[in-house]
Amino acid sequence: MADDRPAHESHLLLDTARVTDFALDPDRRTEPDRCVYQGRVRSRRQGHMRYLFFTNTPAHVHLYKHAAAALDDRGHDVLVLARDYGCTTELLEYHGLPYRCYGHLETTKWSLVRQLPRHYYSILRYTRQYDPDRIFGMGAYAAHAGAISRTPVTLILDSEPTSLDHAVSRPFATSILTPHAFGKDLGPKHYRFRGFKESAYLHPDVFSARDDIREQLGVEPDEKYVICRFNAFGSHHDVNHSGISPPERRELVEQLAERATVFVSDESDAMAFDALDARPFDLHPGLLHDALAEAHLLVADTQTMVTEAALLGTPAIRSNSFVGDSDMGNFIELEREGLIYNIGAFEPALERACSLLDDESISAEWADKRDDYIDRTVNLTEVIVDLATSSDGPNSVAGLSQGELSARPPRDAPVSADR
Template sequence: MNYVFFTNTPAHVHLYKHAVERLARAGHRVRVLARDYGCTVDLLEYYDLPYRVYGSCGTTKYSLARNLPGHYARILPFVRRFDPDLIFGMGAYAAHSGALSRTPTVLLLDSEPTSLDHFISRPFARAILTPDAFRKELGKNHYRFAGYKECAYLHPDVFRPNPAIREDLGVGPDEPYAILRFNAFGSHHDVNHSGFTPRERYRLIDRLARHTTVFVSDEGGRLDLERTAGRPFDAHPALLHDALAEARLLVADSQTIVTEAGLLGTPAIRSNSFVGENDMGNFIELERAGLIENVAEFEGVVERAEELLADPAVPERMAKRRREYLETKVNLTDVIVEVAENEGNVERVGAVSKTGTPSGRTRYLPTND
């Protein structure tokens, strides 16, 4: 069979990388259609995946709109030539290329605020898969699985952290360090949202650097780290999860990396304008499980970060929570491969369900520890 996977961001590469490799090893023809955004291409090269770039996109809010016509002009002819039996993606590119090429399409969605993308994508999807924590209903073809998209690459079945990352970072075997991740807020779903101000970012770096080594990942690339006690995170982006697994703390105003930290058992503080009563389901559930903390006010972020760094019991407590929590979650790569091998007929896949929690799984209920 022929399969096309869309990777529009670095997170999408991680989501599909193991499924692409497994399907290719099984003798299927697989192609990844990629957008040159952030480190997406670097990751595809690192994992040696069969890809083709359909266009690029910057981190400014209107870069995507300017490039959109050219993207479609390159995507559609390729899809027709490759003649896939099934398309996987996370939005409009996959859905529309599937509709125009008459190819069944499976969308994997996890962000409730992207309502426009849902509106223009879901009518063309054979199936939509979301985490069971997803707080919206997306129609008759909406199926849920027990976990998050990050379970495709951070579930214990597929991820083993490499402690050699400490050599790449230049830190000692027992040297604690924190990672700070700052979002560029340039994606279409980031319109009208924000995170730390530039002044708060500088203050956060210098306050935490009093307690530990601080690595900074700045998506927008606007910070002058020479003004601070922080160090740039300059390891290969494919090594980020190894670094995150070894970190003592993550503080971020971005999204995906916070879920990743929670699934790795690394204490994580998230702060941006999404935080609040209408927050996304995955962040609400992860906080309920004690794996992340959502803090709206900057001073609260600094105070809580210093408390976590000062508590020697945190690593063991987080490891226990992670272990118990992931026992209730699926290896999403297994689900994706099974959906592919069933030609997108999701109803044949036991690990997904139209309502509630899929059969054979129980929702995690946190206990006091």
């Protein structure tokens, strides 16, 4: 099969000659087992470790993909336990990572409640089979898998509002890593790094946009284009929150289409494009960051993609009900640095989007601000790999600190009075 991965991702390919089938007895196979890609079985040798990564969402795949590949390149065993949610498994296959699917999740608020018992059953069974030496994840699944298997667990957390998740995860974690802007103290196991979870895959050390993305999108070299990203608000941390409503989404697209080509990425796939001057983003999801890096503007009611835009130097507007006095620290920081706008109300967000598209100088301005900011952040993949291979724990890993990381005086921030 021809490899259609971007050149800058080619190092993620695994040595398939060393990969063997890790499937269960077919007679005992359940629905999640049919999502198996390939796992790895090697004899344990001195100095070789088994690492288990949890990827519950597409963003988690991006977070751990380079670290998993680096550990594999060093000869360690790597396995990903994934949830079939959105394009999670599609991304794992695209990046050539060995995974098992522990269950399915729809983009509705009650899907997780219905699926939770089955998820835990599959997770605990797979964890015991694989018998990992270290576990990495972002929440309760990873923490509880570590507790049952008595395996050290590192959690990477970046969302302050998910207090319940913190409460049920934190007691079982060996170490917890958060961005420097994280607004809570999670106790003696808490370590901070300068940057965001997105620094694991969008730091210049590990990412460069492909040159042919405009050709792939079908846009001209000098053609302005905007990406609109709409959330399904189906995750547990989205309960009681909302974003841009369906009528507002149509109005937004209509207004932006008068100024630029509009691509829409809709997590719920509910957007109707009839009589709408916009295109669905229908490239492989593995190319979304390449497209975002070239975009003139992002307008979103999601969280992760706004941070991604900031780290790529693309102006971004974030509009949802999280915006306000108790907002998450990373978005407060990025707005203070002049890289994003947090605007809760729709009309002011629309006005700001139109004004940014009318400003011919913003691309160069944002590139300068991004370069200035990125110089002060870590390559999080390097931090993860150093921690995974360290025998002395997080205190010996460069880039991690248990104290508050010093902040420099903020640059002029965007206007945010219209929240």
